[in-house]
Amino acid sequence: MSSRRYILWWVLPAAILFLVIILIPFITALTFSFRSFSFTSSVSTGQYIGVDNYRKLVFDNDFYNSFKVTFLYLVPAILLQGILGLGMALLISGAVRRARIIIPIMLLPTLLTPVVIGLIGVLTLNPDFGVIGQLLKRWGLVQGSVLGNASTALPAIIAVDTYQWTPFIAVILTAGLLALPKEPYEAAQVDGANPIQTFFRVTMPLLWPYFVVALLIRVIDAFRIFDIIWVMTRGGPGTATETVAVYAYRHTFRYWDFGYGSALIMVIFVFISILVEYLYKALQRWQAAQ
Amino acid sequence: MAKITLQNVSKQYKGGEIQALKKINLEIEDGKFFCLLGPAGAGKTTTIKLIAGVEPVDGGKIYMDNQEITDLLPNQRDVAVAFETYALYPQRTVRENLAFPLRAPLRKKEWSEQQIQARVEEVAKLLGIDELLDRLPRQLSGGQRQRVALGRALVRKPKAYLFDEPIAHLDAKLRHRMRGELRRIQLELGITTVYTTPDQLEALSLADQMAILNEGKIEQVGSPTEIYQRPANIFVARFVGDPPMNILRSEVEGEEVNLFGLTKLTLPAQIRSRLAAAAIERSLMIGVRPRDIKLVSPSSEQALLRGHVKYVQVLGETSILTIVMDSHEVRVKMNTQDAPNRGEAVGLNFAVQDCHFFDPQTELRID
Numbered sequence: 001m002s003s004r005r006y007i008l009w010w011v012l013p014a015a016i017l018f019l020v021i022i023l024i025p026f027i028t029a030l031t032f033s034f035r036s037f038s039f040t041s042s043v044s045t046g047q048y049i050g051v052d053n054y055r056k057l058v059f060d061n062d063f064y065n066s067f068k069v070t071f072l073y074l075v076p077a078i079l080l081q082g083i084l085g086l087g088m089a090l091l092i093s094g095a096v097r098r099a100r101i102i103i104p105i106m107l108l109p110t111l112l113t114p115v116v117i118g119l120i121g122v123l124t125l126n127p128d129f130g131v132i133g134q135l136l137k138r139w140g141l142v143q144g145s146v147l148g149n150a151s152t153a154l155p156a157i158i159a160v161d162t163y164q165w166t167p168f169i170a171v172i173l174t175a176g177l178l179a180l181p182k183e184p185y186e187a188a189q190v191d192g193a194n195p196i197q198t199f200f201r202v203t204m205p206l207l208w209p210y211f212v213v214a215l216l217i218r219v220i221d222a223f224r225i226f227d228i229i230w231v232m233t234r235g236g237p238g239t240a241t242e243t244v245a246v247y248a249y250r251h252t253f254r255y256w257d258f259g260y261g262s263a264l265i266m267v268i269f270v271f272i273s274i275l276v277e278y279l280y281k282a283l284q285r286w287q288a289a290q
Numbered sequence: 291m292a293k294i295t296l297q298n299v300s301k302q303y304k305g306g307e308i309q310a311l312k313k314i315n316l317e318i319e320d321g322k323f324f325c326l327l328g329p330a331g332a333g334k335t336t337t338i339k340l341i342a343g344v345e346p347v348d349g350g351k352i353y354m355d356n357q358e359i360t361d362l363l364p365n366q367r368d369v370a371v372a373f374e375t376y377a378l379y380p381q382r383t384v385r386e387n388l389a390f391p392l393r394a395p396l397r398k399k400e401w402s403e404q405q406i407q408a409r410v411e412e413v414a415k416l417l418g419i420d421e422l423l424d425r426l427p428r429q430l431s432g433g434q435r436q437r438v439a440l441g442r443a444l445v446r447k448p449k450a451y452l453f454d455e456p457i458a459h460l461d462a463k464l465r466h467r468m469r470g471e472l473r474r475i476q477l478e479l480g481i482t483t484v485y486t487t488p489d490q491l492e493a494l495s496l497a498d499q500m501a502i503l504n505e506g507k508i509e510q511v512g513s514p515t516e517i518y519q520r521p522a523n524i525f526v527a528r529f530v531g532d533p534p535m536n537i538l539r540s541e542v543e544g545e546e547v548n549l550f551g552l553t554k555l556t557l558p559a560q561i562r563s564r565l566a567a568a569a570i571e572r573s574l575m576i577g578v579r580p581r582d583i584k585l586v587s588p589s590s591e592q593a594l595l596r597g598h599v600k601y602v603q604v605l606g607e608t609s610i611l612t613i614v615m616d617s618h619e620v621r622v623k624m625n626t627q628d629a630p631n632r633g634e635a636v637g638l639n640f641a642v643q644d645c646h647f648f649d650p651q652t653e654l655r656i657d
Contacts, residue, residue: 181375181377183373183375183376183377184380186339186342186345186371186377187371187378187442188379189364189365190344190364190365190369190371190391191365191391191394192364192391192394193390193394194395197394197395201379204381205380
């Protein structure tokens with residue numbers, strides 16, 4: 001009995017933390033999502049309204065649009081970051097073996113807060129005094145401001161996001177490369193495999209689990225992308241860069257509709273859970289099929 | 291088929307911190323089964339890797355059929371390696387793993403697809419893994435993976451096979467069978483084979499020629515019989531043979547030696563003259579194999595030493611006895627049915643011609 005109580009004391013701090021930081025806010029948001037909690041609505045605040053928030057959401061085209069924008073950002077961003085990260089990892093892993101200091105230096109963009117990264121993006125892309133913005137304007141690639149143009153705002157955000165997160169993927173993959181066993185490479189040498197065969201038969205399969213980890217982290221992260229976008233475009237122009245997180249934020253903290261905002265967040269939460277689960281399984285299957 | 295020669299070959303790791311091989315010289319004759327025997331860390335795997343060319347040498351030269359191959363790429367050397375750590379391609383089935391050496395770009399035209407399939411199945415059957423051809427390496431047990439690794443070497447008929455402890459992870463029964471199979475395959479094909487093992491019995495039973503490696507140096511090269519019967523030094527004497535040879539320190543007294551102050555033995559004339567030549571006057575190490583010692587009654591005149599039985603280790607038909615006298619221990623191997631009980635007093639007898647003599651300073655054999 002006493003040993004049980006002893007265990008309880010050890011678990012308690014973590015349990016309290018989990019309760020306060022995760023469980024209570026989650027349950028609060030869940031209950032909010034079934035209530036009218038809008039400072040601008042005629043229905044009195046806090047009143048139970050059943051699934052009205054969810055019903056509204058089903059017919060909310062802007063919400064669907066925000067999913068579309070999220071994927072338009074997420075898919076190219078992650079592909080780009082995966083490819084660049086792999087290239088970077090292959091290039092530097094040899095050097096890292098000798099000089100570990102490369103890793104923290106490389107991670108600098110990832111370590112910066114996204115707000116700062118977003119500001120760097122805004123400043124460099126400014127058509128009047130930004131380094132890149134001026135060039136794009138001079139070469140006639142962009143009319144006026146990059147961020148003010150609906151067709152270039154999202155690519156700009158993808159570029160800034162890639163700047164921040166490619167090193168992160170590169171570091172995970174570098175760690176993977178450095179941890180790979182030597183012998184399969186030696187076997188490939190003796191067997192007479194060429195570099196391309198060695199890459200696809202030895203490196204990629206062995207590196208794949210690291211790729212999956214990096215990818216899943218980035219997918220979850222991508223749904224939460226907010227700061228960079230808020231700083232750079234506030235979801236605009238129009239709704240061109242309004243991702244799900246930005247949309248939910250707008251409803252919750254701009255329109256002060258906590259009820260509807262909570263409902264949005266619940267749907268996003270369920271969606272991410274399913275997506276990640278599915279992706280994880282799919283990636284594993286893909287690996288098994290190879 | 292090829293003769294492999296290593297000339298003053300050195301290899302260091304960690305920037306010279308570890309001397310894996312110290313100027314070793316080896317001549318591996320064409321078509322022979324050559325065993326590299328040594329304890330863990332002796333440099334066996336390093337030797338294999340240098341011959342295969344997957345790691346560069348730090349000094350010395352390697353020849354194959356008198357042609358220098360020191361700087362050739364692994365695939366230009368035409369060797370097949372079975373790695374101790376298997377080194378299978380993780381995402382390929384057993385069949386594809388076995389077929390890969392035949393499909394590699396270098397040998398693209400040599401084998402047709404049917405020939406490849408036939409050869410893969412032949413080798414798989416030989417190794418008892420034909421049921422596993424469509425599985426992935428991670429679905430196999432350690433022993434099965436090791437057989438695939440061995441198979442990936444055996445599918446080809448290269449100039450030389452390099453096997454790095456290829457059956458170490460198999461269970462005892464299978465290991466016995468594979469040992470026989472490997473010897474049979476090698477005799478049939480007549481391909482030069484370098485085979486490493488930490489197991490002296492394996493080396494003795496397989497090798498035409500063998501070398502004993504220790505801490506990056508070669509202690510002795512010879513046929514199994516030569517090495518067993520005339521070990522070049524105390525290390526080899528104790529490493530080869532199980533249980534290890536008893537090494538007894540004795541004091542030289544004229545024409546005799548005094549063993550532990552308990553008994554005196556007359557030295558053979560030939561040993562005496564060598565002792566004089568080597569200026570060894572005081573101590574001498576005498577080696578006696580456990581099975582060369584006979585137990586006699588402690589009261590018998592034949593008893594050179596007397597002691598009592600401390601342990602009896604029964605190994606089926608034979609038993610290993612540990613006999614203590616004063617502070618010394620001697621091990622004796624004998625038939626279980628004749629073995630005395632623990633605690634019994636016994637006398638030991640052995641013939642001088644069965645003794646090996648070693649210089650206590652250099653630890654080298656004297657004869």
